[in-house]
Amino acid sequence: MRSFYYIRHGQTDWNVERRCQGQSDIPLNTTGIQQAQQAAQQLQSIAIDHIISSPLQRALTTAQHIAELKNMPVTVEENLQEASRGELEGQLIADTLKKYNFAKVQDAHRSTGLGVEPWDTLVARAGSTIKNGLSQYEGNVLFVGHGGFSRALAEALDTINPGLENCVPHIFRYQNGNYTIESLS
Numbered sequence: 001m002r003s004f005y006y007i008r009h010g011q012t013d014w015n016v017e018r019r020c021q022g023q024s025d026i027p028l029n030t031t032g033i034q035q036a037q038q039a040a041q042q043l044q045s046i047a048i049d050h051i052i053s054s055p056l057q058r059a060l061t062t063a064q065h066i067a068e069l070k071n072m073p074v075t076v077e078e079n080l081q082e083a084s085r086g087e088l089e090g091q092l093i094a095d096t097l098k099k100y101n102f103a104k105v106q107d108a109h110r111s112t113g114l115g116v117e118p119w120d121t122l123v124a125r126a127g128s129t130i131k132n133g134l135s136q137y138e139g140n141v142l143f144v145g146h147g148g149f150s151r152a153l154a155e156a157l158d159t160i161n162p163g164l165e166n167c168v169p170h171i172f173r174y175q176n177g178n179y180t181i182e183s184l185s
Contacts, residue, residue, distance in 0.1 A: 086115025
């Protein structure tokens with residue numbers, strides 16, 4: 001294992017409306033596009049050798065803005081996409097929490113039914129996706145993904161996720177056999 005970069009996609013209308021996105025393919029809004037452009041500027045001085053993105057357009061558009069400024073391609077990785085939220089996708093988060101008596105949206109992944117991807121499955125997918133990406137590519141890798149995926153990834157890597165904001169680059173730093181997550185802003 002080694003250090004790598006990770007950025008959550010830019011803002012979408014569903015982020016603003018506080019809706020469960022999951023694997024619904026929601027585009028960036030105007031603010032999200034601006035965030036992606038700002039993140040690209042911020043990452044301009046960081047040596048990145050490979051960009052790997054979720055196929056969902058909110059992440060892929062973010063990745064493309066970064067890649068354009070760096071004059072490099074984006075590799076799409078299906079397993080980097082957000083957790084499936086099943087029947088909850090598109091629903092207001094507040095309504096979902098109240099209706100199912102969840103303390104947070106992630107609790108849905110620990111329940112049965114509703115077509116939601118089980119938490120243990122998501123954690124395993126997140127860990128293996130990053131490990132596979134790091135084993136395929138040498139140098140510095142930037143993964144462009146999602147918030148729920150990053151929380152599962154932090155658990156897979158046995159570290160604490162501080163809550164990744166939209167389009168804020170982070171480094172998952174590997175030292176002495178452990179990962180920490182640090183914001184680059």
